[in-house]
Amino acid sequence: MDESALPPAAGTAAAPLPLAASTQAAPLPLAAGTQAAPLPLAAGTQAAPLPLAGVRVVEFTHMVMGPTCGMVLADLGAEVIKVEPLAGDS
Numbered sequence: 001m002d003e004s005a006l007p008p009a010a011g012t013a014a015a016p017l018p019l020a021a022s023t024q025a026a027p028l029p030l031a032a033g034t035q036a037a038p039l040p041l042a043a044g045t046q047a048a049p050l051p052l053a054g055v056r057v058v059e060f061t062h063m064v065m066g067p068t069c070g071m072v073l074a075d076l077g078a079e080v081i082k083v084e085p086l087a088g089d090s
Helices: 065-075
Strands: 056-059 079-082
Touching: 056 065, 065 079
Parallel strands: 056 079
Antiparallel strands: none
16 A cells, blocks of 8 residues: 555644645725625516515514514515604614
8 A cells, every 4th residue: 555645644744735826816996985886687687576565564563573574574575664652662
């Protein structure tokens, strides 16, 4: 058996493998005060309307699951109107 194919013995350090030179260029910095433009949609595609677009929901909840449900409804396109007590939501 070839001894070079065996792992190094315990307590001995293996020689580090050479690293390949990086071929990826660093990204170019953006000019001050500018933002990267969003990527355009593929040709011929349109964003589908949200399933609850046009639905209005009045939310009177105050516990954890109620506001979470209102947030999910808003994520699905509903207009959520949150009604809070005069003292604020606690």
